[in-house]
Amino acid sequence: MHQQIQFCTARDGARIAWARYGSGPPLVKTSNWLTHLEYDWESPVWRYWLEGLGQSHSVVRYDERGCGLSEKDVGDPSIEQWVSDLETVVEAAAIERFTLLGISQGAAIAIAYAVRHPERIERMVLYGGYARGRNHRGEGELADVLTGVIRAGWEDPNPAFRRLFTMRFLPKGTPAQMAWYDELQKRTTSAENAARLSEARSDVDVSDLAPRVEADTRVAMARFLSRRAGCSRR
Numbered sequence: 001m002h003q004q005i006q007f008c009t010a011r012d013g014a015r016i017a018w019a020r021y022g023s024g025p026p027l028v029k030t031s032n033w034l035t036h037l038e039y040d041w042e043s044p045v046w047r048y049w050l051e052g053l054g055q056s057h058s059v060v061r062y063d064e065r066g067c068g069l070s071e072k073d074v075g076d077p078s079i080e081q082w083v084s085d086l087e088t089v090v091e092a093a094a095i096e097r098f099t100l101l102g103i104s105q106g107a108a109i110a111i112a113y114a115v116r117h118p119e120r121i122e123r124m125v126l127y128g129g130y131a132r133g134r135n136h137r138g139e140g141e142l143a144d145v146l147t148g149v150i151r152a153g154w155e156d157p158n159p160a161f162r163r164l165f166t167m168r169f170l171p172k173g174t175p176a177q178m179a180w181y182d183e184l185q186k187r188t189t190s191a192e193n194a195a196r197l198s199e200a201r202s203d204v205d206v207s208d209l210a211p212r213v214e215a216d217t218r219v220a221m222a223r224f225l226s227r228r229a230g231c232s233r234r
Contacts (some may be wrong), residue, residue: 001054005037005069008092010085017069018062018089022054025122026098029053030086030106030113031064033197036188038069043184044177045170053101060093062086066193074193077200082109083116090120100124100215107131108206114213121215128222133204143202147195154191162186 003021010016019037040046053059065085066074075081086109090098099122102110107129114121134143146165153161159182166173166181173181185194 001051003037003041006092007069008088010065010071010088012075014065014071014073014075014085016062016065016071016085016088018060018092020058020060020093021050022057022059024055024057026093026095027053027057027059027101028086028090028093028095028098029059029061029101029103030109031062031067031082032102032104032106033201034067034185034188034194035061035063036068036184037061037063039184039187042180044174044180057099060089060095060098062089063188064197066197067189072190072193074196077197079108079112079204079206083112086113087117096120097122102126102129104128105130105133105201105204108133108204111206111209111213114215114217115209118214124213124215124217125220126217127220129219131205131207131210134202136203136205136207140202143198147198147202150195150198151191154194155186159183159186 001021003019005017005019008016008018017037040050050059062085063070064082065071066077097120100110100114102108102124107126108131110124110126110129111131114124134140149161149164159166162182162185163178165185166178170177170181189197
């Protein structure tokens, strides 16, 4: 399936890479940890998601700043910055109404965008997401430990440090899935960017916005998925 990669400029001048592929009604996927517009197509984790979505929709997705093909400088990551970048991508893609898909921390971005632009959301799907980051769930100490691990060994040729995050995201992943995810982390962003993004994720809180969402919304949380998806009970 062919995708067309383009670039747009955020309000502060940052260069954001985005792609469009597939056919059908428009679907926009918010950014999440971690993506690479080109490398994702080689993924035993994400490829089947991408292919499935493209069979029924015209899909727009993008690399958040600091990751993949986008601007390498993350700036000051925050929910405001992420929503602003999503606004930039939507404008560049020239679509008026669409389905909005938010996975993991992308769900918080989707909620904030939907409240700000209710006229643009046909429907919204949130999968495996959260409204409050670790600092707002009593997990601040864990957040600090994870950020320290990133700074200590993210770019080490030995994937041992990155494997900690791979195990958290793919607790029952196959060897091929886990090896790919180890490499994705190193390939898509630097240790410092990953640490700053991780810190910003922990500070997210859109719980006050969630009740204001007007769009028809479906929320899914995995209880058990196949090994193909690389997930287990949560």
